[in-house]
Amino acid sequence: MCFYYRYQVLGMRPLTTTTTKGTHPFDNGSFGLDADNVLCKLTPTGVWRPCIGTVALPxxxxxxxxxxxxxxxxxxxxxxxxxxxxxxxHVEAFVKRCTQCQQMRMLLHQPYGALQLLPAPDTPFTTISCDFRLHHVERRKVEPMVRQTATVPHWMAKEDH
Incomplete structure (x- = not known):
């Protein structure tokens, strides 16, 4: 029977009383055996938690x-x-192998917002430049961000109102 089921659903708890220190090989103050001979660890809050072995851990x-x-x-x-x-x-390794978690995980940041308006130049023949950052699909090989520059003549930047 699963430890989680035994202790949470059925309400079974390890014994809070301990035998004399040294009676069992695991009775050393931090670890002890409960009534069912399940190895338990004493938490700093004073609650006994069952120890899970490497076979049952996943x-x-x-x-x-x-x-x-x-x-x-x-x-x-x-x-x-x-x-x-x-x-x-162990938990981090389990979550990295979980396909549903990997499909549903959030990106490291929110999508880029709207571009900020650039002020219109006040003198003719002024160069306006803007950096466009494109979202790249995550790949095994990390590629640098593509930097593109667009040059717009002054007469195209001004709008008639």
Whole structure:
């Protein structure tokens, strides 16, 4: 039976009382065995969390990752119910392999807004230039941004009102 199901849905909790230190090989103050002989870790808040082994870790991360809310939300949900060493590393690797998360992830920034108007030149034969930044599809090989310059004669820049 899954640890998440046992401890969250059924309401089973590890025992808060510990035996004498050193009775079991894992009873050292931070780790202990509960009534079902499940290895648990004592959190700084005083709550016992079951330890998840490397074999069951991907399955339990998958259960806490339902909803595809990203690495931080998955990490927080996992920490609320269980303990695993190097958990953040495992959660980030799991989210990077999740195809739905990769398809739905946001870009690093919002799309570029409207271009800002340039002031009309007050003298003839003045050069007006503007940089256009084009959105590139993400590729494995990083290509530099294309910089383009357009030169517009003064008589084309002024509008009659």
């Amino acid at each position: 399955h339990v991360i998958g259960l806490t990752h339902m909803g595809h809310l990203g690495a931080k939300a998955t990490f927080d949900r996992f920490c609320a119910v269980a303990y695993a060493p190097h958990l953040l590393h």
